[in-house]
Amino acid sequence: MSLDIYLFKNGFDIQKSRADIDATYTKLQAIKEELEQLEGDYKEATLSNLNVTHNLNNMAKAVGLYEVLWRPEEIGITTAFQMIVPLEEGLEELVANPDKYKTFNPPNGWGDYDIFVDFCKSVLRDCREYPDATIEAGR
Incomplete structure (x- = not known):
């Protein structure tokens, strides 16, 4: 375990910033899950993938x-x-x-x-x- 000390600019709303970060992170996780699902569907639907120069x-x-x-x-x-x-x-x-x-x-x-x-x-x-x-x- 450790102790972290942060110093912020005067007037910076730390609580709002943390809440915004948490909310955005939650959205990001949902987007990642949706992306994984879409990629899985795409991969499952792919019957063949051939490549040539x-x-x-x-x-x-x-x-x-x-x-x-x-x-x-x-x-x-x-x-x-x-x-x-x-x-x-x-x-x-x-x-x-x-x-x-x-x-x-x-x-x-x-x-x-x-x-x-x-x-x-x-x-x-x-x-x-x-x-x-x-x-x-x-x-």
Whole structure:
């Protein structure tokens, strides 16, 4: 145990300040609990979360998958089911012409053709598994 001595400016309302701090702290605790609940709901609702470097966007553009993956909402894709056919077609093209698409490997080495193909396969797999899932692309 210890003893603390505080000196405050003359006229400072210590009791009001402590009451305001306590009230605000109580609100903060309630907000933290609400935030934890919201984050839990978000995590529970997440069926899949896949990530790929933006450095592969030129490869995606070249094969016609940029809008499908990076900006689905701009072309009316809202569910996983709507991504299946474009992904199948894009993957077929990628696999059929690897040398063409390897030319889009980023010069800085962050990402490459193989990573992009694997990413597309993973997205396609998850879209097939959860066709009714809502799509959100975080950029």
